[in-house]
Amino acid sequence: MSDPVSALHHATNSEGLVSICEIGPVGMITLRGDLSAKPFQKAAIAAGGVNIPNQGRCLMELDRGIAWMSPDELLILCRYDDVAGKLGDLNGKLAKHHALAVNVSDARAVFELRGARVREVMAKLAPVDLHPEVFTPGMFRRTRLGQVAAAFWMPEEDVVRLICFRSSAQYVFDLLGVASQKGSEVDLF
Amino acid sequence: MLIVSCPCCGVTAEETEFHAHGEAHITRHTVGSSDDDMETYLFMRKNPKGVHFERWRHQYGCGKWFLMARDTVTLEVFGTYPAQTTEPPADLLELIDAKRPGWREGA
């Protein structure tokens, strides 16, 4: 088997207001089921290595975690190479329950934005209130970025991680580049 | 452009995250139904000037369908509620009664 190749081969752009970097491949498992059921929770916690996050939030450690996607869906994040094992575990633990676990690692691209102006770069593209008192680390927001779907969170202040579909990775990379172009400071936050 | 609150994920966001899908609480007719019932099911839609119950999807968010009661003239939103129901919740109807007395005659 070849080495996995991420959507943009770790493309970077540090010309503008923030640095933009494609950081795949990241392991991702879509897990659907009854979020309140004990066996489901146990399986998810085992796979993600963190607790089940509340609505609209994510719990992330270095290279693993869980994001709340919808009332019946979680996104497990892990190392790319760990996906097969975790999928096997999940399918085993949930075999007797109505649940769905699928690998979506290759279907996505992940970007990391760094810099003091990450909030305003995001505010140019997403219809989301990014005020520091409103959007805080720990929140996980699925929304629109320009004209495509995306989800993002802030692992810490001045850092944004963003997930989009693999097919729109180039669009998102270009879009972020435009939004962080020199001279486009907003001084909004 | 409206602001919509998704009852499924708790996000309040502008309309561009959502998609409207027409009238809510339509009864599906199928095999065994009369032609008239099929016509009603497939084609007959209310077009009220005022209170309207409609289907929406949080397209760029959690992806869930939900229902919304809205005034088509003032665009006031009376409330949103989950799609897994055949009629609006009683408390929402009461709220609309209070805000739009007599609306049911026109509905």
Next chain:
Amino acid sequence: MSTRLATGGRLLNKSNALSFRFNGTEMRGYEGDTLASALLANDQMLVGRSFKYHRPRGVVAAGPEEPNGLVNLGRGDRFEPNARVTTTELFEDLYAESQNHWPSLEFDVGAINKYLSRFLPAGFYYKMFIHPRPLWKHVYEPFIRHSAGLGKAPKERDGDTYEHVHAFCDVLVIGGGVAGLEAARAAALTGARVIVMEQYAHWGGRTPVDRGEIDGAPAQDWIDATLTELAGMENVTLRTRTMGAGVYDHGYVLGYERLTDHAPDLDGPRHRLWRVRARHIITATGALERPLSFAGNDIPGVMLAAAMRDYVVNWGVSVGDRTVVVTNNDDAYLTAIALKHAGLDVPAILDARVLPQDSELMAQAKALGIRVLMGHAISSVKGVKRVTGVAVCSQAGAGAVLEEIACDAVAMSGGWSPVVHLWSHCGGKLRWDTGNACFSPHPDHPPLGADGAQFVTTAGAASGMFQLDDVLNDAFAAADGVTRTLGLKLPRAVAAPKGERREEAPMAPVWLMPQGASVKLREKAWLDYQNDVKVSDVRLAAQEGFVSVEHAKRYTTLGMATDQGKLSNINGLAVLAGALNEDIPAVGTTTFRPPYHPISMGAIAGEARDAVFQPVRRTPLHDWHDANGAQWEPVGQWRRPYAYKREGESTRDAVMREVTNTRQKLGLLDASTLGKIIVKGPDAGKFLDMLYTNMMSTLKPGKCRYGLMCNDNGFLIDDGVVARIDDDTWLCHTTTGGAERIHAHMEEWLQTEWWDWQVYVANVTEQYAQIAVVGPNARKALERLGGVDVSKEALGFMEWAEGTLGGYAVRIYRISFSGELSYEIAVDASHGQALWDTLLAVGADLGAAPYGTEALHILRAEKGFIMIGDETDGTVIPQDLGLHWALSKKKDDYLGKRAQERSHMADPDRWKLVGLETVDGSTLPDGAYAVGEGKNENGQRNMIGRVTSSYHSPTLDKGIAMGLVLHGPDRMGEVLDFPGTDGKTYQAKIVDPVFYDKEGTKQDV
């Protein structure tokens, strides 16, 4: 003449002199000038020609309400027509040309229209050019088009960039005059998140020009202190050069920020569109002065009184040496006084009012030695390209001239109208304020937001308050009230500052000057300068029955120019009311629509241009395709290779080669875009039986089945191969364009109809790169890779297997959309390119070559396979396509089943799918219609069918097509006529749609 004064000009930085060009002439100005003030400083009073009569026109105003001063600004990729001189800040090397004249601004041929003005009244075009009808298209329209239009359209791509920003706040204050600043200050003190937008580059609005004290000191001191206070507050965002352009539903506001218009050399976007969501909006948008309607009120040199004092105070520019002031209110006296203070001559103030005693300002003017004539008016203005004098009459009469006064400028004031646009955009109603003769916001009928409560509040002059103390109190009260509704509270001891109060005599409404003006005078009394609408036009419209204000507007074009009637609307509807003998409020206003002032198309588009104009979706193999001659075809947002062109080949050559190579050797197709949806759960089989017309629950694990999907209207919406993965898991393939749509369709039924069914679906389309390996050599190639057994026995037609192929973890589907031996291999997208490279390498000597979507289409058409979007168009049902075999008779129900029994669906006259073969081997035009006997009720030939797909088949070396034809399957062998758009008629024979390998032996080897 107009000139730069030695002193004054509070907005100028005289240490930075700038040069610029207007109509080729080099001129000088200063930093802080607008193009208008700089032009006036260079004695360039004449700035343009009017739209209809090409009359010479000068600057009338000093702000966005300016109707005349429109120029072609900039050059090349920075060219922009209709730029307003009053809102264009001067910069070094600015380049402007006047517009709407030929051959020159000074001498214009079109000005002859003014001699015809008696023959060009309201509705002239409607009346004149209707007969004779045939002349419209070839004579009248080209002529009118030639003479119409203001600026030139840009020829080059816009060289600038633009962007949007989404902002949120508790209180958005629009307008940075004293009212806006006070409202912002008070709101911010409650802790609210506040954004303040000011359209100009400077704060404070009119107050520094109009003077007056706040808290006992000059207003400028208070403005400076308040700005400092606001700038120091974390919760406040201040923005100059940012106009509140429109107020929309639920607190949505568009702000238009001009970042580099004043300094084109700066980096970054030119304009930024602010997409603001505010919990409440305070519009402190001030008021606009109204012109007076008298004969010759459009001659260059006639200007709004307040604008004239702006030019003197803000920019140190005198519009004329001798200025006659004409007014119906006290405010214009400020202009006379300001001019006097600047050392300029004011021979007279003509005041239309008759007052029992002098007001404070009147006394001041008289004390300066200005002659004040009460009850007087202008009968007409003298001059052509420049004012030379005024003929004075009494306002009460019909215009008999009492005396003539020589002057080179006229300052007029017809009173003030609050800027109610933003209040009105989203439904705020107005009421008539008799005292100020203006429409002001009706506090009982505000715009209502998402919760049904008021979400816009006006402050200051926008509320109809014109005294400084009223303005400040109103702004404070607005902020206090608004923040209370948001659950916020002002700290104790915070109060409004004390504004100075000036005793003023009441204004008197004057809609026509003199009130009994003769027809001859009315024909020279302009209401709308930009669109050349006069008092006489509005009266004519009323006379001809256009009694609704909206009708009169469109008939006369009053207020329809780029200034949207900021100066003309109130005067126009007052004239209309007069002509109809109605009260002004009964006539009402036309609708105020956003934007308040034109904004650039670039700002609306924002970042969406060039590479990111719209998303382009790329497969994991995109870069390889690009490097290997792919001619791209957009399929939805995807780009797919149409064909791979080789050196010396035409695109058609490439397509033919690809088809032949795939039929004879080995073709590789990037099928990654096909939708892949996992459906899992105890009720998944039942669910799929409802979604597909055929039976999916009985499919055995390891097997594949082709399925059709209809909506509940019965129409075909998608097709594809379904593979059963295990007992409760299916994988559904959809069309390229169908992945998201069908995924949403599934979720919709699960969430809104069968929510008690236990099924989960997941769209895994992009998880996999999918490669179709097609052709007689396909098996040989895969066997070389080793791993999964791909023999006929181990992996039969319509089966799938999972395993390792050449070291890659794959799922292999033995399905065929070409009629050849075919395997579709799904591999994780991150390994897609590597597998593709491996397949090409291993198949090199077997003839492995990629093929594109056009070859794919031909291959499937040769086999008579339908394509969603070609053979279907949203009105086609499976029965039309002869797909009865895919309609389960065992199932009680599936989506579309009942609808397909409706009488129209069961009609034997529905057009049915057939194959079409041209008589001469040529290719039928795609989409061509077959014509039958007779004509329909519109005299058109009856149509009996149409072509849905048409190609040249290299395999059969002839044109093949599919089409829907009336009673088609019953008419085999019949030849139909298909008229093409090229004038030829194509003849085609009706045949079976399967042109190649009818028995299907090749795919099942």
